Amino acid sequence: MKKSIIGVLSSVIAILIGLLLGMVVLFLVNPDQAWGCFLSMLTAGVSSSAKFAKVLYQAAPLVMTGLAIGFAFKTGLFNIGAPGQYLMGAFAALICAICFQLPWPVCLIAAMLAGAFWGMFPGLFKSLFNVNEVITSIMFNWIGLFIVNLSLMNIPKMLPPYWVNSPVKDRTASLKYANPDAIIPKGGLDKLFDSPYINISILLAIVLAVVVYIILNRTTFGYELKACGNNRESARYAGINAKRNIVLSMVIAGALAGFGGALYYLSGEADYNILKVLQANGFNGIPVALLANSNPIGIIFSALFISYIQIGGESMQPHFATENIDIIISVIIYLAAFALLTKSIIGKFFKTDKSNVNAEPKPSTVNATGKEESK
Amino acid sequence: MNILADVLSATILFAVPLLLVALGGMFSERSGIINLALEGIMIVGALLGCHVLRWLDPSVQSGAMHGQVAVLIALAVAGVAGILFSLLLAFSAINLKADQTIGGTALNMFAPAFSIVLTWAILGQGQTTMTLPKWVRITQETVGVTPNDGFFQRFIFTSLYLTTFLAIILFAIAVVLLYKTRFGLRLRACGEHPQAADSVGINVYRMRYAGVMISGFLAGVGGMSFVFAVGGFQSDVAGYGFLALAVMIFGNWKPWSILGAAVFFSFFRVIGNYAASIPFLPKFENLQGVSTYLWPMIPYVVTMILLVLTSKKSRAPKAEGIPYDKGQR
Known part of the structure; x- marks a missing residue:
């Protein structure tokens, strides 16, 4: 088989x-x-075209955080920092959109840069000081959350009262009146699905998933990354700069997660809530990546599944x-x-496999968090 | 002076959960298992402990039971719940040789969700906040001291719970257990070189189970003492389990250093709450959200800086995170 x-x-x-x-x-x-x-949970996602549109809309950021975690897995790193990188991306996108009134493509690029910046720290700490990336990532998730919330609360332009007559201060201003140019275009999909949620974000996410697939499987760089993930020592022996690859892998993973944050908040339908909790979309990248065994194409489908049952979960309320x-x-x-x-x-x-049992075993691809330093 | 007494008192209060949970993490990692699930175990311990307290509340109110006995029962239940929950991690990490970080992440995700679902089921729809009854705190009246507002009285009684004493006892036991018993030596051997330990007849699987279960107990009790520290439970422990992991690493997997690290972190956590009334600290009067976001961030930033500075001296157990495989050469 x-x-x-x-x-x-x-x-x-x-x-x-x-x-x-x-x-x-x-x-x-x-x-x-x-x-x-239970039945309504299982069927809610396809019960109407509007619901299905929402599944697609919520799947887009999940594809991105799933890619962020899966990409790092391939290099033997457990990027539990995706929530922080996601948040930083969302933050940068919203600042560009509302404070600087920039159009959406610029906001998306800013989000990638911010996510990459936040992903760089765990990578640097791991390669320079050998601090476990899991601990660093978790710490930076919280640091990011506090910085973002503190900044948003203190920039009046980011809050609704600056734009409309509203007392609400615990969330960012809606893009609809703050800067409609920053909203990701719907591309006619909203009419097709009869839902305001859908936009081209899911298509962008799929394109990036394919790009990641090509990087990992069709380029030397991707091969080097995977080699580092499978066995860091032998990769180094083969002349691969493992330290540089760890940092690069985390930077790219961060950029992917940051892009996801922007996709979610630039839809014009979601405002960032200034709360003391990290966004679940970042953590849900973990099951997305694991279910797909970190395969970028598989991640598209597992993200759709996780998004689907989440929409289903909403339908179970209030019982x-x-x-x-x-x-x-x-x-x-x-x-x-x-x-x-x-x-x-x-x-x-x-x-059914009757092949030679003494044949060389294929190298494992499921080396999730890089426990290769065994000897 | 009163402020100093309050700050010190609160520092001890918040250091207790950090200390207990970090010690738990230490036992697990010394046996060779990375316990990322500490956060989830804390939540499960706190959840069941809170429900037990709520259930015992009427008999304490009516005087049928002493308040501190009820607290002790709740702590015991929290510890046992922690052990049972940690078995899930032990099973996947030891028997199935699964990836320990991912298993721990799964448990961390499960615990808050389970906590909310269970609390809904018991308290009714939409109810997620559990408040602590008043009698859990040890006051000057409880122990029969003449109430007095002096420095020492204030230092001791501002925030005194049974957990403080329990933490001292458990810490002493932990030090003795790790360094002065045959069990401790064997446990450490399994975290450093399990093959060598196995070759002299130590059952590595059993020692690792013991390590994870001790960590489950301590994290469960730690979760309950976190609830005492913050005064209520809302199905989360605010990242304390992860902070405890950082405390453990900063404490270099050694009990005495962990004690120091826990007090240090707790001090930074507490100082933010009192910053407004401490004269020499900056006030940031034109900033919003200083007490909710700026001060709480400091322990995390300090952790990062310290982890980098101490990374040269940091020495993790050699075999942690690697599933033990008898047949491996």
């Missing part, structure tokens, strides 16, 4: 078990409403908390953590 099919199958099994467990929780909490709500979806997603991540094991079980189950 082909390896890619086994990979997809193990993801599907993880999803099914996750959904099953989610259903059990629903039944335990409120048996009367459980079945109806159930939307957090039920997080339970499902966390179970999926947990199962994906031992994806290797699931894969070997499936592989045994469908054993």
Whole structure:
């Protein structure tokens, strides 16, 4: 059986078990409403074209954060800093849009730069000082959140009262009156789907996913990155500058996440809420990347799936908390953590491969967080 | 002087959860398992502890049970809940040899969601805030001291909970356990060179399970003491589990250094709340959100700077994060 099919199958099994467990929780909490709500959760995403448009709209930033995490995985880094990079991207995009009144393409580029800047720190700290990138990323998530919130609160131009007669001060001004030029064009999709949410962001995200795929699989640079992820020591032995590649990989990952932040907030339909919590879109990049086994093309589909069940989760209110979806997603991540094991079980189950058992084993591609420094 | 007493008192209060959770992380990592799930374990411990306190509230109110006994029960439940939850990490990391960081991330995502769902189910739709009953705090009246507003009285009683004493006891136990017992030596061996440990007959899997379970217990208790520190529970512990990880790294995986690091971090956390009334600190009067965003950011920035400065001396357990495979050469 082909390896890619086994990979997809193990993801599907993880999803099914996750959904099953989610259903059990629903039944335990409120048996009367459980079945109806579970069904509506499963079907909400396709119940109307407007709902489906929302799935596509929310999938775009998820594709980007999924790419940010998947790209770093390929280099053996666990980029849990995607929420911070995402936030920095959103921040830069909104500042450019509202403060400097720039058009949307400039805002998107600014977001990429800001995300790249924020992703650079974990990379630099890892390569120069050998500080674990997970800890650095987590710290920088919080530092980013505090900086962004502090800045937004203190720039009056960013808040609604500057633009309209409104007392609201806990969110950024809506782009609709602050700067309509910064809204990502709808490209006629809004008429097609009859929803204000949809715009060309999902198409941009898909284009970037393809670009990332090409970088990883068709360029020397991508090959070097993957070599560093598989075995840093032997990559260095082969003359690859591992330290430089760690920084570059985090910078690119940060740029991807930052772009995602801009896609979400430049739609004109979402204002940034000044809250003390990190945006879930950043963290949800983790299941997106894991489900797709960090394959950029697979990430498009897994992002659509995560977005789909999130829209489904909204339809369960008010009977159930939307957090039920997080339970499902966390179970999926947990199962994906031992994806290797699931894969070997499936592989045994469908054993059709009669090839030479003494053949050289293919190099593993699932080296998720680069635990290669074993010896 | 009163301000100083208040700040010191609050520093100890916030240092307790950091210390306990960081010690937990230390036991797990010393056995060779990276426990990124500390945040999630704290939440689960705090969640069940809070529900137990709420359940015991009537019997304390009616005088059938002493308040501090109820607190002790809640802490025990929090610890046991932490152990059970940490078993999920142990199972995936030890038996299934899965990636430890990802497993931990999954648990961190699961815990707050589970907490909200369970709290909804018990308290009713949309209810997520649990407040602490008044009797959990140890006041001057509780212990029968004549109320007095002197420096020491204020220092000790402004924010005193049973967890402070518990933390002292657990810290002492942790030091002895890690350095003075056969178990501690074996645990450390499994984190440094599991193959060598195995070759002299130590069951690496069992030691690693023990390490993760101890960390689960300490993180669960730590989660509950976090609730005492902030005075309520809203299905999150504000990144304290991750801060505890930083404390552990900054404390170089050694209990005494971790104690120092925990007090240090807690001091920065607390000073922001009192900054407005401390004379020599800058006030930033024309800025909005200083107390909510600027001061709380400082511990994180300081962490980063310190991690970089101490990175040369930092020495993680050699085998942490690597699943132990008997057959590996």
